[in-house]
Amino acid sequence: MEKVVFKRPRYMKEAPFHYCPGCGHSIIHRLMAEVIEELGIGEKTIGVPPAGCAVLAYDYFDIDMGEAPHGRGAAVATGIKRTLPDKIVFSYQGDGDIAAIGTAETIHAANRGENITVIFVNNSCYGMTGGQMAPTTLLDQNSTTTPGGRDKDRDGTPIDLSEMLALTQGAVYIERTAVNSIKNIRKTKKAITKAFKIQMAGLGFSLVEILSPCPTNWKMSPIDACRWIDEDVAQTFPLKVIKDETD
Amino acid sequence: MDKKLLMRGSQVIGEAAIRAGCRFYAGYHITPQNELPEFMSGAMANLKDGTFIQAESELAAINMVLGASMAGARAMTSSSSPGISLKQEGISFLAASELPAVIVNTMRGGPGLGNIAPSQGDYFQATRGGGHGDYRTIVLAPAYGQELADLTRKAFEYADRYRTPVMILADGMMGQMMEPVIFPDPVNLSELPSKLWILNGAKERPSRIIKSLILSPVAMEEHNWKLARKYEAISGEIACAETYMTEDARLVIVAYGTAARIAKGAIKRAREMGLKVGLLRPVTLWPFPGRAIREMSRLIKDFLVFEMNTGQMVEDVRLSLEGRSNTHFYGRPGGVVSTPDEIGRVISSLYYRRRLEED
Ligand code: SF4
Numbered sequence: 001m002e003k004v005v006f007k008r009p010r011y012m013k014e015a016p017f018h019y020c021p022g023c024g025h026s027i028i029h030r031l032m033a034e035v036i037e038e039l040g041i042g043e044k045t046i047g048v049p050p051a052g053c054a055v056l057a058y059d060y061f062d063i064d065m066g067e068a069p070h071g072r073g074a075a076v077a078t079g080i081k082r083t084l085p086d087k088i089v090f091s092y093q094g095d096g097d098i099a100a101i102g103t104a105e106t107i108h109a110a111n112r113g114e115n116i117t118v119i120f121v122n123n124s125c126y127g128m129t130g131g132q133m134a135p136t137t138l139l140d141q142n143s144t145t146t147p148g149g150r151d152k153d154r155d156g157t158p159i160d161l162s163e164m165l166a167l168t169q170g171a172v173y174i175e176r177t178a179v180n181s182i183k184n185i186r187k188t189k190k191a192i193t194k195a196f197k198i199q200m201a202g203l204g205f206s207l208v209e210i211l212s213p214c215p216t217n218w219k220m221s222p223i224d225a226c227r228w229i230d231e232d233v234a235q236t237f238p239l240k241v242i243k244d245e246t247d
Numbered sequence: 248m249d250k251k252l253l254m255r256g257s258q259v260i261g262e263a264a265i266r267a268g269c270r271f272y273a274g275y276h277i278t279p280q281n282e283l284p285e286f287m288s289g290a291m292a293n294l295k296d297g298t299f300i301q302a303e304s305e306l307a308a309i310n311m312v313l314g315a316s317m318a319g320a321r322a323m324t325s326s327s328s329p330g331i332s333l334k335q336e337g338i339s340f341l342a343a344s345e346l347p348a349v350i351v352n353t354m355r356g357g358p359g360l361g362n363i364a365p366s367q368g369d370y371f372q373a374t375r376g377g378g379h380g381d382y383r384t385i386v387l388a389p390a391y392g393q394e395l396a397d398l399t400r401k402a403f404e405y406a407d408r409y410r411t412p413v414m415i416l417a418d419g420m421m422g423q424m425m426e427p428v429i430f431p432d433p434v435n436l437s438e439l440p441s442k443l444w445i446l447n448g449a450k451e452r453p454s455r456i457i458k459s460l461i462l463s464p465v466a467m468e469e470h471n472w473k474l475a476r477k478y479e480a481i482s483g484e485i486a487c488a489e490t491y492m493t494e495d496a497r498l499v500i501v502a503y504g505t506a507a508r509i510a511k512g513a514i515k516r517a518r519e520m521g522l523k524v525g526l527l528r529p530v531t532l533w534p535f536p537g538r539a540i541r542e543m544s545r546l547i548k549d550f551l552v553f554e555m556n557t558g559q560m561v562e563d564v565r566l567s568l569e570g571r572s573n574t575h576f577y578g579r580p581g582g583v584v585s586t587p588d589e590i591g592r593v594i595s596s597l598y599y600r601r602r603l604e605e606d
Pocket residue numbers: 018019020022023024025053123127128213214215216217
């Protein structure tokens with residue numbers, strides 16, 4: 001008899017990803033679909049995709065999905081969750097979406113303790129628009145709008161949004177993980193599971209920040225991109241549980 | 248329930264919204280409409296299924312409404328002119344994603360921060376869509392306390408029926424005025440037609456997507472035409488105007504909202520002087536009741552448009568008349584409220600200048 005060792009998760013549509021080879025979005029999508037299936041919440045989960053490379057997330061997740069304008073994921077998710085408190089609601093946002101144009105919406109959703117889950121994909125640049133500087137771009141990192149690399153005096157320093165959010169009373173659980181190695185991918189899945197469980201228990205705002213490779217805009221091979229996350233990105237954005245009120 | 252209640256305009260909108268089944272309100276306070284979010288906070292707290300959120304910004308408020316609408320709620324936000332500018336992003340997304348919502352604009356003097364006095368400076372913004380892209384917003388223009396209640400009910404009905412954002416365009420005068428109102432009975436939410444497009448979890452049905460991104464130009468074109476067909480249907484079905492003393496009129500004033508009430512006072516004075524003047528008051532600003540004006544042009548050769556701005560609706564009157572009659576304009580922008588006497592003088596001077604007293 002054949003034994004199935006790998007299959008498409010129940011809540012992924014049969015559609016090939018449009019993401020670049022080596023992009024972290026594909027891995028994160030799969031992890032989320034697995035978690036949704038394992039927790040048995042696929043029929044009551046509503047996702048809010050962002051503007052950015054992941055805008056087409058609704059073409060991949062086989063659950064109800066409602067698009068938010070750029071940066072407004074937490075506000076849209078708030079409206080859905082308050083209307084249907086028994087459903088599981090997540091927003092999926094990139095670093096530019098959440099930490100620049102949508103900073104206010106995110107901080108206040110956390111501060112209100114909205115019982116939603118935010119998946120924050122940090123690839124330290126604006127991917128879809130071609131690699132401009134994001135608020136999370138590292139110092140000296142090249143981008144299409146930081147000639148010579150990000151300069152502290154000219155461009156400011158990378159913003160620690162997750163640490164900022166942890167200061168709000170309403171944030172229950174915030175962890176930063178990465179998807180650049182098998183070990184980190186496993187940890188990421190654990191963190192996503194925990195975040196959803198916190199929402200299912202009605203405890204409040206949960207967020208997982210995931211350091212994710214963007215080989216295209218980093219102009220690196222996928223393998224080098226994964227290595228660069230360990231060597232550089234995680235030095236600025238250390239992988240750790242930033243806040244956990246459930247302990 | 249037919250008990251007359253004396254209430255402030257902003258609160259009338261709030262009470263009527265609750266009775267229309269509004270269960271989600273998010274807003275950011277701005278003068279002259281602060282009484283509305285304040286009212287909603289109390290009213291929603293008294294409902295077991297009501298949500299009030301004092302949002303951190305106008306952007307957050309309209310996007311919370313977007314989410315609530317996706318989830319099936321009758322949802323509302325409100326603001327005044329500068330705040331409505333900020334909401335335009337969300338209104339464009341609502342229109343594009345075909346989501347119902349009610350937005351109240353209690354207009355104040357502008358542009359910029361302007362002032363907090365009553366104005367009609369946002370007519371273009373309201374009726375031309377306001378935000379980016381090829382869309383329209385239904386715009387209802389109440390003039391009386393009772394109409395604030397009736398049109399608020401209608402706003403929610405139209406929003407659901409056409410799956411599109413509806414704006415109630417009031418002004419600071421209307422928001423503050425106390426008038427007696429009889430409210431319609433509360434809607435029974437369970438009796439409303441169920442919405443088969445909402446996001447409430449894909450249980451025993453295929454998953455749904457609500458979005459406005461359509462990358463293929465051909466598909467985007469088709470979506471635009473689909474919206475256009477809907478707007479055409481709306482234009483044919485709900486355009487509405489009130490007429491007053493127009494039967495024998497030689498001159499018809501076209502005015503809406505507070506300006507129409509001032510014009511009514513002026514018309515009464517003009518009638519006392521023997522001038523045959525009437526009023527046409529658009530109740531829907533979009534769709535504009537152009538046909539009512541066009542039909543009137545068979546008998547009326549002179550229209551005087553009076554607005555509390557430098558001339559915005561006058562363009563729609565001219566477009567409706569297509570040169571059949573003369574269009575005159577009188578306006579006071581910036582929050583200045585004309586008196587009926589002032590408008591009476593404008594009427595009589597125009598009347599005699601155009602020799603309308605002669606047969
Ligand atoms: S540009 Fe970067 S983030 Fe976007 S799909 Fe490609 S690799 Fe992924």
